[in-house]
Amino acid sequence: MIEYIFMITTILGSIICLMQRDLLKAAILTGIPGASLAFLYQYLQAPDVALTQAIVGSAIIPVFFALAVYRTRRVED
Amino acid sequence: MNYLIPLMVVIPITCALFLNLLHERTRTVKIISIIVALALPTIPLIANYGVQYFGGYQPLAQNPTIAVGLPNLITGTALNIFHPAITYVFGSAQKLMIVVLGFIALFAIYISLYEVKKASGVYAYLMLMGTASIIAMLLSDDIFNLYVFFEIAALAQVGIVLVSKVDYNYETALKYMILGSIASPLLLIGIALLLGVTGNVNVTDIVYSIQHGLVNPQSPVLLMACSLIIFGWLYGTGLPPFHTIKSAMYSKALPTGAALLQAFSVFSFVAIGIIILRIFSYLPFAHIFIIGISLVAMTLGITMAITQTDFKRLIAYLAVGELGYIGIGLGLGTALGITAGLFQAVNEAIITAFLFIGFGTIMYKTKETDMRKLGGMLVETPKSALLVLLAGLAMAGVPPFNAFQSKLMLVQASLNSGLPEIAIIMVLLSIVTFMTFMRAFHTIYLRPRPVDLEIKNEKIPNITLVAMVAFLVVCLVFGLFPQIATNFLQGMAMSIA
Amino acid sequence: MIMDTQLASLLTAGALMVIGIFGTLFLDNLIKKVISLAFIGDGANLFLIAMGYKVGGIVYIFLPGMSMSNFSQNASYPLPFALVLTSIVIGASTMAVMLGIIILLNKKYGSLSASKILGE
Numbered sequence: 285m286i287e288y289i290f291m292i293t294t295i296l297g298s299i300i301c302l303m304q305r306d307l308l309k310a311a312i313l314t315g316i317p318g319a320s321l322a323f324l325y326q327y328l329q330a331p332d333v334a335l336t337q338a339i340v341g342s343a344i345i346p347v348f349f350a351l352a353v354y355r356t357r358r359v360e361d
Numbered sequence: 362m363n364y365l366i367p368l369m370v371v372i373p374i375t376c377a378l379f380l381n382l383l384h385e386r387t388r389t390v391k392i393i394s395i396i397v398a399l400a401l402p403t404i405p406l407i408a409n410y411g412v413q414y415f416g417g418y419q420p421l422a423q424n425p426t427i428a429v430g431l432p433n434l435i436t437g438t439a440l441n442i443f444h445p446a447i448t449y450v451f452g453s454a455q456k457l458m459i460v461v462l463g464f465i466a467l468f469a470i471y472i473s474l475y476e477v478k479k480a481s482g483v484y485a486y487l488m489l490m491g492t493a494s495i496i497a498m499l500l501s502d503d504i505f506n507l508y509v510f511f512e513i514a515a516l517a518q519v520g521i522v523l524v525s526k527v528d529y530n531y532e533t534a535l536k537y538m539i540l541g542s543i544a545s546p547l548l549l550i551g552i553a554l555l556l557g558v559t560g561n562v563n564v565t566d567i568v569y570s571i572q573h574g575l576v577n578p579q580s581p582v583l584l585m586a587c588s589l590i591i592f593g594w595l596y597g598t599g600l601p602p603f604h605t606i607k608s609a610m611y612s613k614a615l616p617t618g619a620a621l622l623q624a625f626s627v628f629s630f631v632a633i634g635i636i637i638l639r640i641f642s643y644l645p646f647a648h649i650f651i652i653g654i655s656l657v658a659m660t661l662g663i664t665m666a667i668t669q670t671d672f673k674r675l676i677a678y679l680a681v682g683e684l685g686y687i688g689i690g691l692g693l694g695t696a697l698g699i700t701a702g703l704f705q706a707v708n709e710a711i712i713t714a715f716l717f718i719g720f721g722t723i724m725y726k727t728k729e730t731d732m733r734k735l736g737g738m739l740v741e742t743p744k745s746a747l748l749v750l751l752a753g754l755a756m757a758g759v760p761p762f763n764a765f766q767s768k769l770m771l772v773q774a775s776l777n778s779g780l781p782e783i784a785i786i787m788v789l790l791s792i793v794t795f796m797t798f799m800r801a802f803h804t805i806y807l808r809p810r811p812v813d814l815e816i817k818n819e820k821i822p823n824i825t826l827v828a829m830v831a832f833l834v835v836c837l838v839f840g841l842f843p844q845i846a847t848n849f850l851q852g853m854a855m856s857i858a
Numbered sequence: 859m860i861m862d863t864q865l866a867s868l869l870t871a872g873a874l875m876v877i878g879i880f881g882t883l884f885l886d887n888l889i890k891k892v893i894s895l896a897f898i899g900d901g902a903n904l905f906l907i908a909m910g911y912k913v914g915g916i917v918y919i920f921l922p923g924m925s926m927s928n929f930s931q932n933a934s935y936p937l938p939f940a941l942v943l944t945s946i947v948i949g950a951s952t953m954a955v956m957l958g959i960i961i962l963l964n965k966k967y968g969s970l971s972a973s974k975i976l977g978e
Contacts, residue, residue: 287863291870298874298897302881307889314893317874321900328867328911329918329934333942337903340950345896348950352889352957356964360887505941512948516955523959531966535888535959536976542895542952543882546875546902549945553902556938557909 287327293320305360311349318342365408366451366500367415369459372400373493377486384482391474394485398470401492402463405456413500418446439575444563449500454703454853457846458628459496461707464835465624465714466492468828469617472718475822476617476725484524488621491517495625498632504552505562507632511548511597514625515541521618522610530613537606540596548593554586555640568639578643587641591650594637598630600658600688604681608662611677612730616721619673620714623680627710630684631703634691638699638857648694655688656786663790666797671730672720675801679756679794680713686787690771693778699854701770704846708763708839712756715832719749722821723805727814732801737810745821746806748829753802755836757795763839763846770847867908874901888960888970892953899949903942910938 297316304310318341325334376397383389421428421435422442428435435441470488473481494510494517501507515538522534556562558580559570570576571583594600599607607626611619634651641647662682669675687709690702722745729735739746755762758769768791775783839846861869874897881894912934920929960970967975 288866291866294870295873295877298877301893302877302885302890307887310890310893314896317897317900321904324867324870324904325907328863328907329915330907330910330939330942331917331919333907333939333946336943336946340946341900344950345953348954348957349889349893352961355961356889356970360890360970505944509944509948512952516952519955531959531963532976535956535963538952538956538959539882539891539895542956543879543898546898549902550905553906553909553938553941556906556941560935560937562937562941 287324290320290324290327293317294324306358307353307360308350308358311353312346314349315342315346318345363409363411363413363451365404366411366413366449369404369408369500370493370497372404373397373489373496377489377493380482380489381486382482386482387479390482390485394470394474394489397489398467401466402460405451405459405463408451408456410453410456411451413449413451414444414446415449416446418444420444439569439573442569443561443566444502447506448502448563448565449497450502451500452853453849455499457707457849458499458631458703461710461835462492462495462499462624462628464831465710466621468718468824468831469621469714471824472721472822472828473615473617475824481524484521484618487517487520487524488618491521491621491625495628495632498629501632502564503562504555504564504567504636507636508545508549508552511593511629511633512545514629515545515597518610518622518625521622522614525613525615525618527613527615533606533609533613537610540603540606544593544596547589548596551586551589551593554582554589558582558586564636564639571640571643583641584644587637587644587647590633590637594630594633595654597633598626598684599681600630600654600684601661604658604662604665604678608665608674608677608681611680611717612671612673616673616717616724619677620717620721623677623713623717624710626680627684627687627706627713630687631691631706634688635853635857638691638694642694642857648692651688651692652783655685655692656783657685658682658688659685659786659790663793663797667793667800670732672723672732672735672801672805673717673730675732675797676713676716676720679716679797680709682790682794683709683713683756686768686771689783689787690774693774693780694858695774695778696851696854696858697770697777698774699857700847700850701767701774703850703854704843705764705767705771707846707850708767708836709756711832711835711839712752712762712764715752715829715836716749716756718825718832719745719752719829720805722749722825725821725825726816726819728817729814732804734811734814735805736808736814737806739806740810741816742821744826745829748826748833749806750802751833752829752836753795753798755840757798758791759795761837761840763836763843766840766843770843862913864908864911864913867904867911871901871904871908874898874904886972888963888972888975889957891972892956892960895956896949896953899945899952903945903949906938906942906945910935 301313322338494514497510666678687706758764772784878894878898915934918933918936
């Protein structure tokens with residue numbers, strides 16, 4: 285049952301992330317689908333993939349994006 | 362156990378990583394690059410044919426000691442002959458292609474080391490990484506392993522473009538990566554569908570499952586997988602609709618990089634094309650689609666080359682057009698056709714590298730790639746002009762060069778398959794190629810020199826001329842004695858057809 | 859429940875890919891384009907994971923005390939999961955390279971607009 289919630293947060297999180305005008309917010313919000321996917325992988329019987337995805341998807345990728353935003357410009361033009 | 366087979370991939374990758382760390386130490390970088398570059402063509406030359414199972418897990422049928430005591434559910438079914446390990450197959454066709462790729466990489470690395478004052482560890486790293494991944498793609502019998510190296514090759518190609526200081530190289534590289542990030546998940550889904558239907562990623566096992574009725578060959582999921590894999594193939598090799606971006610990639614790289622990039626495209630074309638043919642050749646429209654897309658690639662590539670004013674872009678489009686010839690050979694599906702296609706692939710990789718390096722001497726002397734501003738270079742560089750002329754003749758398929766033999770075989774194969782129209786188109790496009798090349802040659806070398814053209818007073822490095830002569834010798838040898846090459850390629854062609 | 863977990867996760871994968879492709883095609887900002895590309899990759903990974911999933915199955919790790927026959931009948935298929943591990947790492951490294959190029963391009967153009975930078 286709980287996996288359906290993670291599916292919904294994945295999709296909604298990705299949509300909300302792309303709707304932001306502030307790029308830093310968008311960068312940090314990429315962590316939501318990443319983390320939900322990690323939990324979803326756990327429920328889909330893939331614990332080792334879930335561990336990797338939890339690190340890459342919810343920590344490394346948002347940090348990369350945030351760094352890129354920090355080095356460029358914050359507001360979309 | 363044949364340890365030389367994995368070493369073909371392992372040595373370049375390990376040394377590439379070292380070179381990246383040694384970035385500032387020019388002498389060390391030079392020495393290591395020279396040794397590794399020499400190893401690239403020599404290891405496949407001395408290696409014996411064989412099969413490498415990573416981790417040593419042979420199929421159960423070949424290793425009865427493990428099979429003792431397993432239930433009949435495993436030993437009595439097809440599971441007994443399936444390959445549990447990642448498998449590398451090193452046959453005669455792979456031998457010839459890897460030697461040729463290593464030969465091109467050898468000279469590309471040598472020229473890049475000697476044309477600049479300070480050898481760059483990063484550039485050598487990218488070239489070695491790309492070469493290693495293409496070698497792995499040629500060897501691999503495992504479709505997911507092929508995908509991983511496909512991605513590494515794409516990153517290495519982008520890197521080669523990024524380190525050249527040509528204008529607008531970043532924009533082109535970003536565009537290529539954006540397209541790639543759409544195409545490679547689609548390729549991955551194609552592989553996933555194949556895996557879902559057959560339960561395997563090993564190509565031999567997939568073919569076995571399809572041919573022996575373990576899965577339904579007419580399943581629509583397999584059709585979907587076929588189309589997705591073909592889409593990834595189009596992206597990776599620069600067939601239409603990706604011909605524009607691929608030729609832009611060639612033209613934004615340094616001449617040595619471009620020579621290597623087109624060799625990567627040619628051999629990844631062959632590697633993925635052979636896998637598509639092996640798995641999906643029972644679908645009649647697979648052949649028709651390959652022939653169709655190849656015809657479009659030939660026509661678009663060669664006609665777009667006519668209108669170019671930048672000579673690097675011109676050769677880049679010709680290179681994309683020539684890919685079409687290989688595709689026609691593979692698409693015909695007969696043993697003669699596939700042999701001709703593979704032979705054409707080997708020839709084209711050599712000739713286009715020859716042309717890129719030959720025209721690279723112009724860039725070295727003048728820092729100019731726009732043909733409208735060039736002229737009268739014959740007086741400045743008579744030796745390389747002669748060699749470039751010979752390379753152009755070879756590309757157009759003039760005897761006694763190698764492309765003549767392979768194009769003749771292609772024409773014969775298409776006539777034998779009852780498709781004389783394709784033969785006519787191929788001959789016509791060869792003539793157009795020759796015309797396009799001669800126009801470029803005339804503008805750059807023969808017409809009077811424009812007043813404002815500045816020519817640097819530097820000698821072309823000897824290694825460039827040596828490389829061009831070496832390519833010419835290979836062209837002549839394959840042209841005069843085509844049996845040397847076709848004997849290597851026939852075995853693979855027979856097994857696919 | 860109306861549909862089982864496997865079908866629902868396949869649909870989620872499809873939705874992620876559609877969102878990603880839409881964003882890549884129609885959003886102008888380069889950083890957002892790259893975020894959308896990351897979603898396409900995530901969708902493909904979820905697709906593979908959902909294929910290995912077995913409804914009512916168990917995790918494919920053989921722990922001491924399990925019976926062999928029970929494990930072989932109920933364990934999910936581990937091969938797709940092994941592939942996804944590689945694929946996640948490849949995706950992250952591709953993202954990093956793209957963001958690096960974007961930082962350089964921003965220095966040159968002073969903008970992140972795709973139509974300005976890639977439009978020629």
